[in-house]
Each structure stands twice: as C-alpha cells, then as structure tokens.
Amino acid sequence: MTDRRDDPSELPVRDAVSRYLRRRRADATDSSVYSWEYRLKIFIEWCEGIGIERVGDLRPVDIDEFYDIRSGTVEPTTLRGEMWTLKGFIEYLDQLGAVEDDLQDAVRIPNVEKEDRSNDERLVEDDALALIGFFRNDEAARASRNHAFLEIAWHTGARIGSIRALDRRDANLDENYLEFNHRPDTDTGLKNKRDGERPVAIPSEVSDVLEEYIRGDRYDVHDDHGRAPLLTSTHGRPGKNTIRVWSYQATQPCLHSPCPHGREREPCEYTEHAHASKCPSSRSPHKIRTGSITWQLNIGIPPEVVAERVNASLKVIEQHYDKESPHERMEQRRRQYIENMETDL
Template identity: 50%
Template sequence: MTGPPSLSPREARDRYLDHRRTEASASSIKSWHYRLKHFVEWADDEGGIEDMRDLDGWTLDEYETHRRSAGVSAVTLNAEMQTFKNWLEYLARIEVVDDGLPEKVHVPGVPDGEDTNDEMLEQGDAYALIQSFRENPERRGTDKHALLELLWFTGCRVGAARSLDLRDYHSEEQYVEFRHRPGSGTPLKNDSDGERAVGLPPSVCEVLDTYVDQYRTEAHDDGRQPLFTTVQGRPAENTLRVWCYLATQPCLHELCPHGMERDTCEFVHVHHASKCPSSVSPHRVRTGSITWQRDMGLPAEVVGERVNATLEVIESYYDKATARQRLEQRRRPYIENLQLED
C-alpha cells in the first residue's frame, strides 16, 4: 500500500479548502483562499517549492519574512500565519508533511490596541447625514438613502443587505427578515445561524416605502425580487459599498472639510467615491451602529441578536464607546440601585 502522493502547494491548498467547504461558510473559505494564495504565489515565484514535502523550518521563516517585508499589518500577518498553520496541521494529519512541521510555524502576536480599528461613522455624523437625506426632496428615498438607513438602524453587514428580497421587507409590521439562501447566491455570513428578523422604527419604514414606490427598479433574480436593484438586477456587494461611500460624504450636509467643491469634486462619481477621505465603508457604518445601539440603552444581548454577532465580538471589535461614555450613558443610570435603603 503506497503512502499519500506528493502535492504541489496549489494542489495542497485546493484539497484543504475542499475539505473545509462542508463545515465552513463560503465567506470563510474565500478568506482562507485569499490568505493561502500568498504562499502559493511565493512558492511558485521565489520559494522554489514544487512539493510540499520540501518544506522545513527555514522555508517557513523565509516565507514569514517575505510577508513582513510586504508591509502587511500585525493583524493581517497574524491571521495569515494562523491560517497557514491550520493548513499544515491538516496536511500533517493526512501525512503529506512531517508531523512536527506545523509547530515550526511562527504565529506573531498582535500588540495591544492593534487588533481593532476605531474608525467608524460617528453618531453625530450619522444623524446629520440621515437628516440631510430626509429633508431633501430630491434625495429622500433614493437607493443610497435607503441603504444608509437600513445599515445604520439594523447594523447589518453589506452582504446581508444585498440578500434581502422585496418580500423580506415587512412595511406594516415594520421589520426586515434576513434569510440564508446560498442556492441562489445570497448566503449570510453565519449561514442559517445568521437568519433573524430585525425591527425598524416607523421613520425608517417611511424611507424604505418611498424607495420601493418611487426609486426601486423592477427586477428579478433567479425568480426572486431583490429589495435593492439596479438596471442589471440585484447589485453586487461592491456596488452597495459604492452607494455607502456616496451616502456618507460630509459635503451632503456641510462644507467639504477638505476644501473641495461638490460640483467639481471627482469623489462624487461612482468610480472615485471610495477615495473621499471622509466617506466610510459599510463596515464602518456597522461599527458605528453597534456602538450607537449600545449607547441608546439596548442590552448587548439584544444588539448581538440584531446584528448577528457574539458578545465577545461586539465588545472586542465593534463597540467603540470610550470609558467615559460607558459610564455616563450605560452604567450611571444604575447607580441609584446601589444606594442604601432608609
């Protein structure tokens, strides 16, 4: 009986991802593919690795040094090397590489404070942007306005917003229903665990109603009717990101902080919207929304259910309230419960 065959880096990567595909979400597989492709490309171009059996401790260190020299952040390098180690652990289990090889992978730590990004759409900016849309008859209910309201008031991911069908928006009952539909190209990040119904304030439903009645283009997608549409049908995630960049430009409600004139600024065009120094991505809207929902008194458990995130993730990566904000807006109301009774 022969042992396992020799595998090239590319073959080994593809086998690993195929193995994980049944137990991991599509977004996780995509992320691991992206992280491991750096090694595959390095092995082809510089490492001279044609057979995974040729890997040794020196080669692993050379690859880590290569990634460090590329200028990646500590967080990115940590994630890449951890995924690399997990991959080698799988290959060791099926005897493609030596048992001890995974332990030779150095997974660098992340300095305190570098594992999160504090950039977010601030509450005051969100209020100003939303009010500017609501008060402008030409912008109220447009696709960009509707998306911004949905992202801010639900804290959902952009992929979840894209997944919504017209039937998932319940105007009279005032909620949206996020459903996992991988078979037709709209999976949720956490698969069926990401399915949930999220309530909306009446004012948000008024905006969504205006969008549906006046601005939404009738379109079908595999027999479904997307909530957000373009003339080509359901928009791609990148299209929604561009809408978000356009919807969060401060010049919509105030003078440009960068001295530009909106009529002549290139950043107001779809191809350059992401280059605006003050606009933010859907992820930053999500971060701001989660912090705002906590500041408004919603318990962390309730926010977690609304945005489909664990308490640990919310506290570590999304909730950006300062220590003083946590005291004044969240804990001080409970101080009266600590007084001695007469």
C-alpha cells in the first residue's frame, strides 16, 4: 500500500513558519532564528487577520498587499530586513511544493537609498523594542553589559555622561528607579550640574535585568575615586568612547533580524569591537536618547514629565528630540482625545 502523505499546501501558515524555523535551527545561530521568528510573527498575524489560513491560499497579490502595508509602517531598512526574511520562508514553501511556482517572485526587496541606509536620526521604536526583546529572551545575551546599557538608555532617555555617572548605589532596584547625581569632584559631573540631579522611574522588568547584570556580568571594581560604577569595564568606570562602542554593538539590527545591508552576521567585521561604529544601522547613545524621548511622548507620558525625566526643557524637546511628523503626532498622541469632542446633537 502506498504511503500517503498530507498535502503541504494544507499547512496552516503558523505551523508552516514553525516548521521552517525548526529546519533553520540546524544551520543558523540562535540569534538569527530568533530574528526570523520575530519578523515572521508579523506576517502570521497579518495572514490570520485577513483570513488566510493555509499556505496554499497565498497568492502574489497577497504578498504585494503585505509589502504595501508594511512599507507605510516601518523604516525602509526595517522593511528590507522583513522582506528578506519572508522571501526565505516563501522559498522554503516552494521547495515543499506548498505554494504557486511564481509566489517567491512576488516578494519585493526594496532598494534602500544610501541616505536611508545611513540615516541615524534616532533609534526608532520598532527597532528598539525588537532589540530589547532579543536581549531579554536570548539566554546568552540577557543581562549582559550591552543589554544593561540599552535598557537604561532606552527607558531613561539619559545622556551618555549621566549613564556613565551612575554608581551601584544609585540603582534603587527594589523601588524601581535610578538616581542621577552631580559629582564633579570625582569626575562625573552632569551637564546641567545640580539642576540635572533627579530620580527616574524604570519598569520592574528593567530592574530585574539590572539585578541579573549586577549578580553576573558586572565587574566588581571601583574607579580611581573609590566609587563603584553601575556599568563597569575591566578597568573600572568606562570612558564615554567605551560606552559609545557598547551602544553601537547593542543596536545592530542583525541581532534580531537579517542584516538590512545584505551581510551575514558571523563574518561581518562590524560586529567586532573596533568596527562597531561602521555599521550603517547601529546607533550612538545620543540617537537612543532621541528615539527614547519620542517614544515616551508617543506612549502618552506628558511632555512636561518627559522633560523632567530626561533633564531637558520643553522647548528643546520640541525642537530637537520630538522627531515624529505632525500626522504621526495626531494619530499616536491626539486621536485618543478626539472622542471627548463628540456630542449627541
């Protein structure tokens, strides 16, 4: 009797993605598989949202529609990474004979202009949260120095000098806040001096990460003044240039997604300490600060509260840090208040 096998075109989209990721685990790093899983989750949710249940139901027009929707939602470099991931998945389905022969040809890979590839205006919310999600869920990367730095930088929006100035005693993790102090006599003055001193609340998840970092990867060392820095290098308190390198390393998109520049992470020189700043998509601490301030405003924190948290004036925030367009501000910040204008006339 002939061994009958199920028709691969009947595979649910979610199950097909799981099967694809299981196959790729044999020849890819954990971080690569995690990045593909993150990107393909978006595609799964889109398919389920419009009623596409089986991979055999996918048509070129569906792939084109998905491209159009995502192109209006994410940055060009992010879209490029997502579409490369989708193309790999569709090619796998084609190998199984589960989809139409021409489906993979419908996956458009956008041509990203040079100015878009190197645009470092800010670390955008989608990329920041994807990076944080990677660090929190990757066993080897969780609570590492780069992870601890990124959690602090993103959730406080603090300047590089303020992050460098943090001592272990300034991390009040039982109460979920960090305290920034002006200590110029021991080489950690704040930009706005005493006016820059403030406590900044952080989510409990961030406190948990910092607790793990302190117990694990943090070097138990002191600086030249006998103080115990929160973020440490092997020699004590890191210099600003060292922190910039950590920032470039912690924000490379290939940690959570395929490289938007067509490179493979393992042999790429940009992953090395000395060349991390050369990655066109990595971000400096200032660009994380810019993105964080925009994000804090977008999630509904009042501007005056954001100004106090990041130690900047409202005018400076509006002029230099609030990078959303007027339309984006309307949709993300003001739309929730429009219902208050409705009347029963």
